Amino acid sequence: xxxNLYGPGDNFHPENSHVLPALIRRFHEAARxxxxxxxxxxxxxxxxxxxxxxxxxxxxxFVLDLPPNTYQDHTQPMLSHINVGSGEDIAIRELAGLVAxxxxxKGRIETDSSKPDGTPRKLMDVSRLDGMGWKAKIGLREGxxxxxxxxxxxxxxxxxxxxxxxxx
Numbered sequence: 001x002x003x004n005l006y007g008p009g010d011n012f013h014p015e016n017s018h019v020l021p022a023l024i025r026r027f028h029e030a031a032r033x034x035x036x037x038x039x040x041x042x043x044x045x046x047x048x049x050x051x052x053x054x055x056x057x058x059x060x061x062f063v064l065d066l067p068p069n070t071y072q073d074h075t076q077p078m079l080s081h082i083n084v085g086s087g088e089d090i091a092i093r094e095l096a097g098l099v100a101x102x103x104x105x106k107g108r109i110e111t112d113s114s115k116p117d118g119t120p121r122k123l124m125d126v127s128r129l130d131g132m133g134w135k136a137k138i139g140l141r142e143g144x145x146x147x148x149x150x151x152x153x154x155x156x157x158x159x160x161x162x163x164x165x166x167x168x
Contacts, residue, residue: 003085003124007053007143008150012158019092020050023099024148028155031105038100038107041115044093049085049123052143055136059084062134074132085124086136098141102148 010021017025023040030038063071063082075082090098096109138146151158 001081001083001124002056003049003051003083003122005051005053005056007147009053010147010151012151019048020095020099020144021147021151023096024103024144024151027096027099027103027105028148028151030107031103035105036107037110038096038105039110039112040092040096041112042092042117043113044096044109044111045091046117046119047089047091047121047123048095049087049089050095050140050143051085051136052138052146055086055138055143056084058137059129059134063129063132066132070132074128082129082132083124083126084129085126086140087124087126087130088140089121089123090140099144099148102141102144 004018004020006018006020011017012021012025014022014025026038029035093109093111099105100107100109
């Protein structure tokens with residue numbers, strides 16, 4: 001069971017993407033357009049956990065390659081799922097600040113508390129996978145930089161066409 005995944009090839013759609021690719025797109029466009037502020041939904045206090053897609057792929061291969069007895073020693077019948085995550089979470093406001101830094105946005109980050117926050121905290125217990133010997137390797141900053149690099153390189157494919165599609 002993976003936590004929130006992000007990375008190259010993500011859905012950066014302005015209306016139906018998840019929080020991290022949505023922030024990447026919004027802060028990129030705000031920096032490009034010289035905007036003075038970006039408003040994020042809610043109070044910015046809820047915390048979320050994120051995992052780079054390359055770490056997810058590595059974790060899946062790791063589990064597939066486990067000797068059967070190692071897998072059985074860490075699971076039980078009817079309790080065989082394995083949470084896959086980084087084991088760390090970050091407040092949405094702090095995440096927005098990190099994305100702003102990476103995208104070069106220099107303006108203010110405001111919150112709109114009239115919009116919903118959602119669940120206060122979503123952090124997975126990754127101790128089972130940790131006990132098997134696997135940990136995420138890609139740090140959040142490094143992963144966001146990777147996703148942002150892909151977004152910029154592919155903006156012509158993921159940017160203007162989607163914006164035009166949404167305005168129809």
